[in-house]
Amino acid sequence: MAETKVPDNLRYTEEHEYVMETDSEGEVIVGITDFAQNELSDIVFVELPDVGASFSRMESFGTIEAVKAVSDLYIPLSGKVIGVNDSLEEEPSLINTDPYGDGWMVRLSIKDPSELNQLLGPDEYTSLIAED
């Protein structure tokens, strides 16, 4: 099986979401990791929140439905949704093929930058998935 990608420039949750910082201060992109998409395989659709919705850290912000199972999605950081990847509606398999690129889920304006420190770094996340 192809090696699981854990990019160095991202941060992670124990629930297999990633956080990608953007050029805009306080704005991040959230999706699920390569490990998660591979475990789920065959994603059929995703339910994502509307732009404007606010969440507290680790609150469920949607669900991801794969042929095998349905999973909740957890928001890695408190904040407000300022963008949603609409192309996932038509083509949810983008999460399988490009989880860190075209398969991104929401863009978030974060409330409390100090929460970033509570996320896992690439090394920690790599050891976490090695245990699974």
Next chain:
Amino acid sequence: MAGELTRTPIHAEHVKLEGRLVPFAGFEMPVQYSGIPAEHRAVRERAGLFDISHMGEFRVEGPGAEAFVNVVVTNDVTKLELGQAQYTMMCGSDGGIIDDLLVYRFRDWYRLVVNAANIEKDLAWVRSCLERHGGGGVEVSDESAEVGLLALQGPDAEAILAPLADVELPGVGYYRFAEGRVADLPAVVSRTGYTGEDGFELYCDAGDAAGIWRALIESGAGSGLEPAGLGARDTLRLEMGYALYGNDIDESTTPLEARLGWTVKLDKDDFVGREALQRQRDGGVERRLCGFILKERGFPRAGYPVKCDGLDAGTVRSGTVGPTVGRGIGTAYLPSGSSEPGTALSILIRGKEVPAEVVRMPFYEGGSLKR
């Protein structure tokens, strides 16, 4: 289930093909290789090869074999010609389904092909029937471990099998079989399946199964043949509305409720469950297994609650998003008055009522299966 998982004779091939192996009915089975929708489409459009060696095979022989099998199953095996197979139920005396199975008529014996999860239960049941009804001279043996079973399914199945088989395939009709050789190894070539596509099920010695598997994979590669797992087997059969034991049917359901009344021949000689089934036919069934489609996006899964006219109407028995039909589809037992196509339902998907409608099965009608 406790204890070690049994491996089929194809196990090493699954590992080589990077199949995702999961426990199923006490066996270690591939649920998928490249992915369920891709394998599903390969079977609908070209061909797929399944290892179904986990299924059980019993041999019934002896002078009273025909009469005995006919007592155990609901269909009429006396109608079988040599080289013919039949789908049937095996019921308890209350009419509940012990298993659904295929009966093959060979020259001087019968083969019963049963579900993997039921092998031990069925063997005990058939033997208890033998004590009660066997006229002597009937022998029942469990050949499950000695028999390998592959399913080659899809519109291109015949073209892929033909160069490897010494059997005249066009002469083997639906639910007919021939004994011959495949890849120069002895095999029973049966035009049967569980996908709604044309295709074959190949019974062989367990020791020869991997050889036949490899020959088919190699010979079919140019035609787009793909190995297919239990995941695609399930989505393919559900699009056809074929019942799955443990989901759609079990000991608490009867063939009449499950719309499998066509496998029950009440006018043949007495058989186990006849009285109860006759009573149910005379009195009318109170519930029926129905197919439904979701009218909105959603993935109905087994166990989700079903509502009809605001009232509880049981749970989803089988459910999926059909890769070919592209919709949420499933089955449920509904009160007979609410079982007509067009009846509005709702399926409770994680707290949300998703509207659905009763439809006639199969969900998919474009298959290459020639009856």
